[in-house]
Amino acid sequence: MEKFKKITSTAVPLPIEDIDTDQIIPARFLKATTREGFGDNLFRDWRYDNQNTPKPDFVLNNPLYTGKVLVAGKNFGCGSSREHAAWAINDYGFKVVISSFFADIFKGNALNNGLLPVQVSEEFLAVIFAHIFADRNTELEVNLEAQTVRIAGTDQVEKFDINQYKKTCLINGYDDIDYLLSLKKEIEAYEKTSKYLSLVNQSQEEVEA
C-alpha cells in the first residue's frame, strides 16, 4: 500500500447525500478480476448518458474542477460492500474523500487501499463547499500526521479523528494482512483452546467423511 502523509490539492465538489456504492461503480462493472481500471467507470451513470456521451452537468465532466480530493455529502459510500468503489475512486486519481459521515464498510475499504476518508463536521463541510464554489482554485491541505484539514491560506481548519492503528498503517504503507500473518502462532493457539470451534468444526468433518 502507498504511504500517505500529507497532500495539498484543489478539490472536486459533489454535494449529494447518501451516495451509495452502486452509483460510485455500478454492478455491471464488477466483472473484472484485477483491481485496476475501475476509474474509467467511476460514477458511470451520473457521468455518461446511454450513448456514452459525457453529461455536461456532472462535476467530473466539468474541467473547472479537478484535484486529488473529492468532497461529498453526508453518508458517503453506503450500500454494497464492493471494494471496487474504493478502487474506482483511487484509480480515478483521488487520494482523499471528505464528507461529514461515511458508511462503515466503505470507510474500511478505503483505508485498506490507501484512500483517506476524512470525516468533518457538517458545519465545516458546508464551509469547504462554500469556498470551493466561490473559488474553484481553493486548495485543501490534508495532513494525516496532524489529523487536520485546512482550507489553504486561511485559518479555517478542523481536526479529524482516525483510528491510531489505521493512521500508523497509512503513514507507513502497512497492510492489515502483514500484521495478521505475523500472528499465526496466536491464531493457532486460539483455535486449540476454543471449545466451540472443535464442536462445530469436527461435526463438519464428520459429515464430509
Add this chain to the structure above:
Amino acid sequence: MSTSDKKTLFQKIWDAHVVTSIPDGPDVLYIDRHLVHEVTSPQAFAGLEKRGIGVFRTQNTVATADHNVPTINQHLPIVEPLSKFQVDKLTENCAKFGVNLYGLGHPFQGIVHVIGPELGITLPGMTMVCGDSHTSTHGAFGTIAFGIGTSEVEQVLATQCLMQNKPKTMRINIEGELASGVLSKDIILYIISKLTMGGATGYFVEYAGSAIRSLSMEARMTICNMSIEMGARGGLIAPDDTTFEYIRGREFAPKGEKYEEAVAYWRTLFTDEGAVFDVEYTYDAADIAPMITYGTNPGMGIKIDETVPNLADIKEESNKASFDKSLAYMGLHPGESLLGKEINYVFIGSCTNSRIEDLRLVAQFVKGKHKAPNINALIVPGSKQVEQQAREEGIDQIFREAGFELREPGCSACLGMNEDKVPKGEYCISTSNRNFEGRQGPGARTLLASPLTAAATAIAGKITDVRELI
C-alpha cells in the same frame, strides 16, 4: 451477577472470538465461517498467490457462484463472456486453493446467504463474513455476521482472522402481534423508514420483542438481511427453539450428541437481563402495515396506503437534499398515492425473499388466479434446493398456471449483474433489498415491498394493498 458482568448477546459472541487486542486499536477477531462468491474474491485469491501463501483454513471456507449466473439454461456454458470469465476464475481459484465450491450444476448451488443457513453451515454463536454486505442475513441464527471488502476477504483467506473495531450496540424491540397481510419484510422496511438509511451506522443491531420471537427462521433472515440498509454492520436475533429446530438434521449441522452439546451452548446465547445497549428503540407491531418504498434508498418507505411525503415531512435535515433528486428519478410526486399505479415488472427473489417460505406464501396467494396481461413476473428461487423443493410441492405448477416465470437460482434482477434487468424507466415491485438508482438496470425504477404485495400487484397489474384481497 454485577451490572458490569451483564453482557449483550453481541458482546458474548464477540468476546469469545477475540484472538488478541491491539492497544488503542482494533481486536483481532477469529472468523468461524467464510463464505465466498465470484465477484469479490478474484483479487483476494490473486493477493494470496502474489504472497505465495494458501488458504489458512479451507474447512471453514465455502464458495458458490450467484451474482453472475444466468437464471435460464444453467446447464449450458454462461453466454455473457465477462460473467463466464469471473465464474470460471472462481472455479479455478477454488480448485487451486482447495476451497469447497458449490458452483453451477451442484445441487447445493445458490445465493450465498440462502445456502449457508439451509446447509447448516450457519450456526448460532459463530462469527461469519462474506464479501457481500447482506452477510448480515446470518445474524438471524444469533451469529455475528457481516459484509467485508475484498482486502478483508484476502485477510480471512490468509489467516481466518480480521482486524475489527468493536461497533456500538443497538436493540430494536418489536412488541405485539402483526396484522394479517404484514410480513417480516414489512417490519424491516418499517424500521428503516423510521431510522433512515444511515440511522444505524456504527452499530450492531439486536432485534428482540414478542413479534420477532414469533417469526420463523426464514422471516427472521429477511429482517437481518436488510440491517445493512440502515447502515448497521449487522443484525442478530437470539437463538431459541425455533432456531434449534431449523438447524436439526441439516447437512453440515452437528448431529446426535454433538447437536445436543451445541444446543446446550447455544442456550446461553442471549442478552442478559439488565445488559446495557448504546441505544434502544421499541415499536408496536400493530402499527406496522404492508410497506412500499417510493424513493431511491430503502429508508424512503411508506405504508402502502400512505402518500409520497412532501419535502416538509422529511424529518432528517440531511435527507432533504436527496429527496427531490430521488423523486425525479422515480417519476413520482409529493402527495401522490402509489395504490392503483400501473406497474409492468414484478421480481420475487434475492437473498431477502427467495426462500421456500416466500415461494409458498406467493403460491398460496396466486393459486387459481392469473397475473395481469401487462405484468412480467419473475420468480427466482434462492438455491437449487429451494427450486427442487418448489417442484416437489407442486409450487412450480401453480406459478405456471398463474403466468409467472419460475427461473433457476441466483441473485438475478436484484442487482443486474446477469441478464435479468428491468428496462429504463419501467417500474418494478421487487422483493430485493435495494432501490438505488440503476440497481435493477440503468434507469430502472424499483419499489421494494413484501412477496405478498408483489404477488397482489402482479395479479392486479397495479400497486395493490394485499389486505384488500385476503
